Amino acid sequence: MSFSRFLPAAALAVTVGALACGGQGEMVLLNGAGATFPNIIYQKWITDYNTANPGVQLNYQSIGSGGGIQQYTDGTVDFGASDAPMTEEEMAKVEGNVLHVPMVLGAVVPTYNLPEVTEPIRFAPEALAGIYLGEITRWNDVRLRSTNPGLNLPDREIVVVRRSDGSGTTYIWTEFLSAVSPDWQSKVGTGKSVNWPVGIGGRGNEGVSATVQQTPGALGYVELGYAMINNMAVGAVRNAHGNFVTPDLSTVSEAAAGAAAAMGPDTDFRISLINAPGERTYPVASFTWLLVRRDYGQDAAKAEALVEFIWWALTQGQASAEALGYAPLPQAIMPMIEARLKEVAAGGAAVWSGASTD
Amino acid sequence: MAAGVGGTTGAGRGDTVFRILLTGLAAAIPLVFLALVAQLAWSSWPSIKAFGFRFLTSGTWDPVAGEFGAGPMIFGTLYSSLIALLLAVPLAIGVAIFLTEFAPLWLRRPVGTLVELLAAIPSVVYGLWGIFVLIPLLRTYAIPPLQAALGWTPLFSGTFYGSSMLAAGIILAVMILPYISSVSREVLAAVPPSQREAALALGATRWEAVWSAVLPYARPGLVGAVVLGLGRALGETMAVVMVIGNRHDLSVSLIEPGYTMAAVIANEFNEAAGLQRAALFEIGLVLFAVTLAVNALARFLVWRVARDSAAGSKAL
Numbered sequence: 261m262s263f264s265r266f267l268p269a270a271a272l273a274v275t276v277g278a279l280a281c282g283g284q285g286e287m288v289l290l291n292g293a294g295a296t297f298p299n300i301i302y303q304k305w306i307t308d309y310n311t312a313n314p315g316v317q318l319n320y321q322s323i324g325s326g327g328g329i330q331q332y333t334d335g336t337v338d339f340g341a342s343d344a345p346m347t348e349e350e351m352a353k354v355e356g357n358v359l360h361v362p363m364v365l366g367a368v369v370p371t372y373n374l375p376e377v378t379e380p381i382r383f384a385p386e387a388l389a390g391i392y393l394g395e396i397t398r399w400n401d402v403r404l405r406s407t408n409p410g411l412n413l414p415d416r417e418i419v420v421v422r423r424s425d426g427s428g429t430t431y432i433w434t435e436f437l438s439a440v441s442p443d444w445q446s447k448v449g450t451g452k453s454v455n456w457p458v459g460i461g462g463r464g465n466e467g468v469s470a471t472v473q474q475t476p477g478a479l480g481y482v483e484l485g486y487a488m489i490n491n492m493a494v495g496a497v498r499n500a501h502g503n504f505v506t507p508d509l510s511t512v513s514e515a516a517a518g519a520a521a522a523m524g525p526d527t528d529f530r531i532s533l534i535n536a537p538g539e540r541t542y543p544v545a546s547f548t549w550l551l552v553r554r555d556y557g558q559d560a561a562k563a564e565a566l567v568e569f570i571w572w573a574l575t576q577g578q579a580s581a582e583a584l585g586y587a588p589l590p591q592a593i594m595p596m597i598e599a600r601l602k603e604v605a606a607g608g609a610a611v612w613s614g615a616s617t618d
Numbered sequence: 619m620a621a622g623v624g625g626t627t628g629a630g631r632g633d634t635v636f637r638i639l640l641t642g643l644a645a646a647i648p649l650v651f652l653a654l655v656a657q658l659a660w661s662s663w664p665s666i667k668a669f670g671f672r673f674l675t676s677g678t679w680d681p682v683a684g685e686f687g688a689g690p691m692i693f694g695t696l697y698s699s700l701i702a703l704l705l706a707v708p709l710a711i712g713v714a715i716f717l718t719e720f721a722p723l724w725l726r727r728p729v730g731t732l733v734e735l736l737a738a739i740p741s742v743v744y745g746l747w748g749i750f751v752l753i754p755l756l757r758t759y760a761i762p763p764l765q766a767a768l769g770w771t772p773l774f775s776g777t778f779y780g781s782s783m784l785a786a787g788i789i790l791a792v793m794i795l796p797y798i799s800s801v802s803r804e805v806l807a808a809v810p811p812s813q814r815e816a817a818l819a820l821g822a823t824r825w826e827a828v829w830s831a832v833l834p835y836a837r838p839g840l841v842g843a844v845v846l847g848l849g850r851a852l853g854e855t856m857a858v859v860m861v862i863g864n865r866h867d868l869s870v871s872l873i874e875p876g877y878t879m880a881a882v883i884a885n886e887f888n889e890a891a892g893l894q895r896a897a898l899f900e901i902g903l904v905l906f907a908v909t910l911a912v913n914a915l916a917r918f919l920v921w922r923v924a925r926d927s928a929a930g931s932k933a934l
Contacts, residue, residue: 323888324888324889325889326888326889326890326891327888327889329891330891417777419779424859424864424881424885425884425885425886425888425889426681426885426886426888426889426890427889428889448682449682449683450682451681451682452681452889453681453885453886453889453890453894454680454681454682455678455679455680455681455682455683455866456865459865460779460780460781460863460864460865460875461781461863461864461865461875461885462781462860462864463859463860463864463884463885467859467860470749470750471749471780471781474749474750474753474754474780475779475780
């Protein structure tokens with residue numbers, strides 16, 4: 261009976277999907293694990309949702325995207341979360357029994373420490389690749405001066421700073437560099453950690469930002485939300501249309517809207533937002549996904565509760581995003597996500613009929 | 619048995635139970651040790667199979683291409699610990715000698731406690747102190763004159779970015795100082811007063827008495843204290859991650875960034891999968907082996923020193 265609620269969560273997750281809970285109907289426990297980037301908003305959603313729906317207990321552990329995919333594959337969690345889509349190989353391991361549901365948007369922004377310069381610096385994508393390849397070593401290089409005619413860039417060495425820990429942030433940044441530079445693509449490639457040609461490594465966004473702030477002439481990359489909350493100097497990056505766009509929540513949402521136009525109605529959302537089309541899109545953006553099973557077998561109650569929570573987070577929950585430094589999803593992709601969520605089933609029967617109740 | 623006259627059969631059974639219990643507890647430690655080694659070896663097997671001996675010497679660490687080598691990290695672990703020892707040992711033993719031989723009695727306790735308090739500071743705090751205090755100090759006051767004077771040597775070649783082998787070595791030195799110093803203090807305090815008195819009676823100054831009578835007597839214990847500090851330095855992770863720069867380069871320059879084995883595991887394990895994960899396990903295995911080898915070497919040293927000093931005192 262009620263004492264069951266105090267059993268350790270892990271034991272519950274494995275054995276019991278729904279518990280009798282004195283008069284309030286079915287008690288559903290959902291465990292998830294994965295990406296650290298969206299952790300703040302996931303915890304906020306879980307708290308808010310649990311207040312309104314005490315019958316659903318959610319746990320989310322931010323152990324990293326890799327760990328999230330691992331635990332999802334092992335079946336030790338009900339849902340996973342990742343900043344990078346699962347690879348074909350990883351999809352094969354779960355026999356395709358996974359849906360990628362975008363929850364919010366993230367972006368990675370260049371940040372720098374140049375006391376002499378007060379205006380935002382404008383970076384051409386090739387210039388960023390050149391800096392991270394070690395080919396552009398000084399701030400007054402012609403490839404930086406040519407895009408910043410009004411600025412007096414100093415004759416100072418560029419100290420390249422990057423993440424030392426494996427992270428989705430690095431994945432997005434290197435995906436962008438690979439997209440804009442064939443040299444980067446062939447010499448370094450895309451990954452959560454890569455073989456950096458140059459630079460010093462800081463651990464986490466806070467490590468990179470501390471190193472940048474302590475080192476005159478430094479250039480690093482951090483998550484947009486982190487840069488906003490800490491009022492860091494961020495640069496504008498040229499997008500696919502040739503416009504220099506300063507990263508903010510609206511230009512990041514714009515990236516998803518631009519990509520949405522190109523997505524078919526049955527998209528699986530494993531889509532890159534790098535260099536997404538649109539006049540005002542910021543080019544270094546990405547979805548962050550929840551990994552949800554297509555079929556939950558016997559656990560119909562679990563599947564239904566999870567889908568309802570996700571839909572709540574995508575609708576009412578999006579209002580919390582901006583205050584926490586995340587870019588909300590654009591309206592244009594909501595019908596596509598709703599269509600995917602309707603596919604979630606338990607034992608072959610769909611568990612959710614769509615957004616009629618809200 | 620005859621000595622335990624009053625022993626009833628009940629007490630005898632108690633003894634047996636006690637012995638079995640203790641034997642079991644004692645056996646658990648080697649078992650845990652073996653299980654640990656087996657688990658590390660098992661998990662790192664794909665990497666051992668793929669790279670073989672090359673893993674220890676190669677300097678490439680490319681998670682995208684799936685090519686892994688631990689050379690720079692093995693070097694960095696040993697090098698940063700060596701720097702730490704060079705800085706910490708004279709200081710720590712100096713503090714210990716001062717506190718046991720020269721300091722007024724009322725000063726011994728507070729200073730000793732202060733030094734030991736250094737060990738209570740969490741390593742992440744040392745890391746923050748390194749980033750926000752030590753590195754700016756080095757950048758402004760220490761590195762420019764050092765580079766001007768010694769820039770031609772390989773030790774100070776290259777550009778100083780802040781995060782560096784030197785910063786890591788200094789942080790490690792501060793962190794291991796309390797261990798070396800408090801053990802040394804105990805060892806020196808345990809030297810019988812007759813040693814000092816004999817030397818003083820022969821007309822030695824206090825300094826000469828310490829140098830020629832107290833220190834030789836205490837040498838095995840002092841070596842043990844240094845080994846304890848070294849063990850800490852080899853495995854220290856968080857503070858090193860924050861100030862060493864985390865670059866897979868092998869350079870003897872003190873002012874260039876480097877990497878250690880513990881640091882790369884802490885950095886990459888969370889998001890590693892497949893071969894990269896196996897390679898990180900293998901780094902763990904290598905770190906384990908290096909620590910073991912260093913400890914064995916140190917035991918040998920202590921044994922040698924103890925034997926020599928025993929022979930020395932006999933000769934006297």
